[in-house]
Amino acid sequence: MTLTEKRAWIMLVVSVVAYVAYVVTIVGRTDGRALSDVPYAGPLLTTIGGAIVAAIVIEILMSIFTPHASRARDVRDKEINRLGEYVGQSFVTIGGVAAMLMCIVEWDQFWIANVIYLCFVLAGILGSVTKVIVYRRTFPEW
Structure with a gap:
């Protein structure tokens, strides 16, 4: 497994765990209130910051325990990273448009x-x- 594939796995696991922790925290704080009345800023910032720190720490630990792993990136690694980023960015766009529309209609x-x-x-x-799947299979030819 290459270093970039390991990074993709780290991002995948950390993202899921952090978001699940956030949702559990918010739902656990409802106490009969509407979900939109729950204070969310603290848990939101904590889980985002925690996810960033966790990913960095895990990557450092991975480097310590696999010191002989190749850090060289070839063309395939770069193309897989690019494809994964392109695919993932679609949700950033969707989120931006959704937030803009929600602001226009004055949602909470x-x-x-x-x-x-x-x-x-x-x-x-x-x-x-996307990155993990492409690493496990052949890179698509365009």
């Missing part, structure tokens, strides 16, 4: 922030899944 900030966060998470997941 809770829903706007959560749609943006969900789309960022989906972008990371979809991009990582």
Whole structure:
């Protein structure tokens, strides 16, 4: 398994775990209130920051425990990374458009922030899944 494939797996796992932790935290704080009345900013920022730190720490640990792993990137690695990023970016666009429309119709900030966060998470997941699949199979010819 190449270093870039390991990074894709790390991004995939960390993104899913962080978002699930966020959702569990928010749902656990409802206490009979409407979901949009739950204070979400703290957990949102904590899970995003925690995911960033976790990904960095896991990548450092991976480098420590596999010191002889090749860090060289060839053309295939670069193309797979590019494809994964292109595929994942579709959800960033969807999230931006959805947030803009939600602002226009004056939805609650809770829903706007959560749609943006969900789309960022989906972008990371979809991009990582694409990279892992392409690493396991042949690269598509265009």
